Amino acid sequence: MAELTDLKGVGRSTAEELTDSGYSTVKSVATATPPELSGAVSMGEGKAGKLIRRAQEAAEDLGFELGTELMERRGEVERIPTGSDGLDEMLGGGVETQCITEFYGEFRTGKTQLSHQLSVNAQTLDGEEGRTPHVVYIDTEHTFRPERIEKMAEAVEIEPDRALQNIHVARASTTDHQMLLAEKTSEIADEEEVKLVVVDGLMSNFRTEYVGRGALAERQQKLGKHLNGLHDLAEDHNLAVFVTNHVQSDPNSFFGDPTKPIGGHVLGHSATVRVYLRKSKKESRKARLVDHPGLPPDSVKFKITEEGVRD
CATH class of the missing domain: 1.10.150.20 (5' to 3' exonuclease, C-terminal subdomain)
Incomplete structure (x- = not known):
């Protein structure tokens, strides 16, 4: 190379x-x-x-490849369980490697809880040569809580300290820092078997730095580059990229739910799988599969418990 x-x-x-x-x-x-x-x-x-x-x-990998080669690579796809059987079934077995999965919704709908749960559950996959898979967690909103990881790890019988040692956490303070951390993830993946990259709050820094319609084009161009880098990361290292996102109200919507994810068409076309989270009764949450290349729209309910994400 x-x-x-x-x-x-x-x-x-x-x-x-x-x-x-x-x-x-x-x-x-x-x-x-x-x-x-x-x-x-x-x-x-x-x-x-x-x-x-x-x-x-x-460059050796900018040209065409045969469909049979793609099919062979698809055979290597793994799925990380979410903790909820119903949610896993809706997603076709869990959060897939080799693609970007986006969960979006209002605050307190379970986005960060799912990020933590997947960071633990990714370590239950079989690693090469008996190694435990690692996780990269890019935190843009200062919401990563190691004590929450400990609780979730205990619930699936993983030693808490070991679970934390396998999670590489970084707080992204700007969009440039966020993109650089995504680039640096390749170096970690070259050394360790990384199975999951979490970007908790994908659009937070973009939303803060690029304010107003005048900055929209530049923001979307930069976002597109970031997403392309995450796609390359997922495919090159056979890992899952899980991103969370906020919503905003659409003033032009007169029927149905007026909320929509931020990020516009750039994110909408780039995310392989999109799931909309909503609050339900008590500790329940409702997840609706909005877009998936191989599955029809569907919805399920799950709960956020002390032990983590459950049915």
């Missing part, structure tokens, strides 16, 4: 600058645009364009 330093004109210092800016692979350079690349590193757009073309010639 080609390295950055194999590209003509890229020395060690330039490669380090590219890596620090989030362009750590030949493929990431090949799929960039000249304005993006020149803005990230110290080079003009003309030079950036030439570097991109060289990267496109050197």
Whole structure:
């Protein structure tokens, strides 16, 4: 596989600058645009364009592949149980690897609880050579609670300290930091068998930094790049990407539920699976499968208990 330093004109210092800016692979350079690349590193757009073309010639995974090859890769898909049999059945067995699954809803609908539960349950999968799978948790809203992990781990008979040792947690303070953490996840996945990447509050930093219609185009372009990186991560390392998202009220909706997820069409088209969470009676929550490439719309109820997510 080609390295950055194999590209003509890229020395060690330039490669380090590219890596620090989030362009750590030949493929990431090949799929960039000249304005993006020149803005990230110290080079003009003309030079950036030439570097991109060289990267496109050197990249080995930018072309077509046979349907049989895709089918073979699909055979490696694993599913992480949610803790609720009903929710798992609705999702076709659990949260799939090799794709992005989005759960969205108002506050206190169980999004972060599911993020914690999946972080524990991912460790129950069979790892290669008997190793326990690891989890990367990108926290944008300061909601990760290690004591909650301990409770959930005990409930599924995993030693609490061991469960926490297998979760790599980082708090993303800006969109650039969030995207950099996603890039750094590849390095962890090269060292450990990562089965789950959680981005709890995918749109929080984007929503804070890009305010008003004038900033919408730039926000969506940056969001699209972030999502493409997460898709590459899921496919390259056969891991599940689980993101949570907030909702907003649609003033143009006159019938039915006026709430919709933030992120617009960019997120709507990029998320492989979309599930809408709503509050129900007492501790119950209602999950509605909004979009899935292989399953029809459906809905189930589940509960948030002291032990975690349950039927």
